Amino acid sequence: MYDYAVLWDWAGFAVRWLHVITAIAWIGSSFYFIALDLGLNRNIPGPADGEEWQVHGGGFYHIRKYLVAPDAMPEHLTWFKWESYSTWLSGAALLAIIYWVGGELYLIDPQKADLALWQGILISAGSLGLGWVLYDLLCKSPLGDRPTTLMLLLFVILVAMSWGYHQVFSGRAAMLHLGAFTATIMTANVFFIIMPNQRVVVADLKAGRKPDAKYGKIAKLRSTHNNYLTLPVVFLMLSNHYPLATSTQYAWIIAALVFLMGVTIRHFFNTMHARGGTPWWTWAATVLLFIGIAWLSTAPLRQETYEEAEARPLTPLESRFAEAEGFDAAHDIVVGRCSMCHAREPVWGSMQWAPKGVLLETRSDVARNARAIYLQAGVTHAMPPGNLTAMEPEHRAALRAWYLAATDKGPAPDA
Numbered sequence: 001m002y003d004y005a006v007l008w009d010w011a012g013f014a015v016r017w018l019h020v021i022t023a024i025a026w027i028g029s030s031f032y033f034i035a036l037d038l039g040l041n042r043n044i045p046g047p048a049d050g051e052e053w054q055v056h057g058g059g060f061y062h063i064r065k066y067l068v069a070p071d072a073m074p075e076h077l078t079w080f081k082w083e084s085y086s087t088w089l090s091g092a093a094l095l096a097i098i099y100w101v102g103g104e105l106y107l108i109d110p111q112k113a114d115l116a117l118w119q120g121i122l123i124s125a126g127s128l129g130l131g132w133v134l135y136d137l138l139c140k141s142p143l144g145d146r147p148t149t150l151m152l153l154l155f156v157i158l159v160a161m162s163w164g165y166h167q168v169f170s171g172r173a174a175m176l177h178l179g180a181f182t183a184t185i186m187t188a189n190v191f192f193i194i195m196p197n198q199r200v201v202v203a204d205l206k207a208g209r210k211p212d213a214k215y216g217k218i219a220k221l222r223s224t225h226n227n228y229l230t231l232p233v234v235f236l237m238l239s240n241h242y243p244l245a246t247s248t249q250y251a252w253i254i255a256a257l258v259f260l261m262g263v264t265i266r267h268f269f270n271t272m273h274a275r276g277g278t279p280w281w282t283w284a285a286t287v288l289l290f291i292g293i294a295w296l297s298t299a300p301l302r303q304e305t306y307e308e309a310e311a312r313p314l315t316p317l318e319s320r321f322a323e324a325e326g327f328d329a330a331h332d333i334v335v336g337r338c339s340m341c342h343a344r345e346p347v348w349g350s351m352q353w354a355p356k357g358v359l360l361e362t363r364s365d366v367a368r369n370a371r372a373i374y375l376q377a378g379v380t381h382a383m384p385p386g387n388l389t390a391m392e393p394e395h396r397a398a399l400r401a402w403y404l405a406a407t408d409k410g411p412a413p414d415a
């Protein structure tokens with residue numbers, strides 16, 4: 001019978017898979033319609049705002065766009081909304097599984113803020129809605145008619161949130177929450193603004209009234225914002241695999257520069273799709289920003305030394321595993337088979353940083369990462385990679401026995 005850790009790991013995998021699928025659908029439709037709108041031929045007379053012929057999969061498509069609405073409502077109308085909703089809902093579920101259920105390991109960083117888990121969860125949940133409230137107020141203010149100024153203020157908010165998250169959460173949690181913060185703004189745009197405005201237009205059309213063009217204008221502004229925010233969100237969601245992005249002194253600045261890269265990349269494609277030329281300078285700007293990010297990631301990082309980690313009192317979570325039966329044997333196994341890579345100063349090959357920023361040297365290191373050790377080296381053979389350090393079956397059995405003893409699951413299953 002599977003235990004709690006295995007079940008939650010599979011639950012996280014399933015929800016992550018769903019999240020990736022729905023994100024592909026949302027991003028794909030968003031990018032397609034932005035490119036379509038920018039590339040429409042608007043020199044054709046008639047009631048439509050523009051039209052375009054496309055070929056794909058052996059078929060030809062004739063597409064027309066109406067600035068407000070056609071004269072009569074078609075019987076079948078496809079609404080693009082569930083791609084966005086499903087992406088946010090699955091992302092919120094994944095955040096809860098990883099950063100709330102596993103918050104003591106992945107969310108809280110005692111070196112940054114002495115928070116109880118429930119406090120971290122409240123900050124996590126509450127902060128996600130904060131961005132939407134501030135952004136929506138700005139959009140509904142007179143600044144809504146000044147899109148460039150509005151985007152600059154949104155960038156300031158994102159930079160401030162990046163700094164704030166990195167003062168409270170672990171590096172990977174801070175990056176992930178900044179991505180979730182931004183994605184919440186994007187989905188709220190769809191749910192609270194774009195869809196209601198489209199419903200007003202449809203209702204007017206069905207009632208025989210001429211729809212007000214302002215609703216389409218507002219929806220298009222929010223959709224354009226979503227378009228420019230998409231690529232940075234994807235980067236932030238992937239960043240947890242790269243400690244150089246999440247776990248360095250200037251990670252909050254790295255996140256800010258990523259938003260600028262998103263703007264330069266999307267500006268290139270948007271301009272090209274609009275047949276406004278090919279602004280190659282945007283690629284030069286993107287490369288320079290990326291070089292700046294790489295440089296910042298190697299800046300000196302003040303991290304806890306081995307001696308400081310050994311002297312620091314154990315947290316309740318660490319104590320739970322450090323006091324469990326079999327910990328001493330498990331600690332010796334991990335230090336002997338894993339710490340050459342997962343160290344403050346790795347000694348394996350030319351490695352400069354511990355993979356994913358995971359440290360496995362001190363007693364607190366091993367106790368803090370108990371669940372990951374159990375799943376990566378006990379239940380599965382994922383670690384060490386290729387079993388380069390010759391982790392024997394009895395070693396893995398000892399790791400399982402220690403973890404299960406600490407979680408009151410009884411004896412470990414046979415290897």
